[in-house]
Amino acid sequence: MEFMDKLAEVNSVMLAVFGISFFGSIRSLTKALLRQQDKRQQEKELLKSSFLMLKDSQLAILHNKIYTNCGEFLEAGYISIDDLDDLNYLFNAYKSLGGNGTGETLYNKVVALPNKNEGR
Template sequence: MEQVFISVMSTVAVGLLAWIARKMRALVRTNDAQQDGIRTLLRNELVRLHRDLVEAQGWCTLEDKEYAERTYIAYHELGGNGTGTVLYENIMALPIKDNG
């Protein structure tokens, strides 16, 4: 009887571990997709800031720079680099003017 109990418990444990592994893989895929999506949105925000501030306006406020910096830091922490870095550096090179 003890042997049957051990066999059943082993089978249950293996099944439970397999289920946990499947759930973990699904969570990792979901997390990766969410990070990719957020990184894309942050890059798009850097593109918009660059277009509005660098290309159209030629200056920015201190608040604009602070927002660009927060956006870039989050973008970079999610693995973004390359063109986002160039956009950020161009924004940070702008002269600061008071909006009022």
């Protein structure tokens, strides 16, 4: 109880000298910290949303490139070793981002094509 009496006395002195109370200062500080925490949470959610949009757009670009390349290779009836290497890089990135089975179906058809040692 003695501590509370001392705290009330300090609060009274601060109020008289500075025009602010200790408890009011603590309350203001707490509100400021909560606002800062809310702002950080909003920024975190915005970053997460932006990251997901970038991931989806990268997946769409890879999807388009794989479909275009696979169509050309299937039409030609063969694939060069260099092109197969490039396609592997595209497909592995596509798959790791969550690419679907239709891209994999085309990829598997192209991988089964005969190989030629010439560039595109």
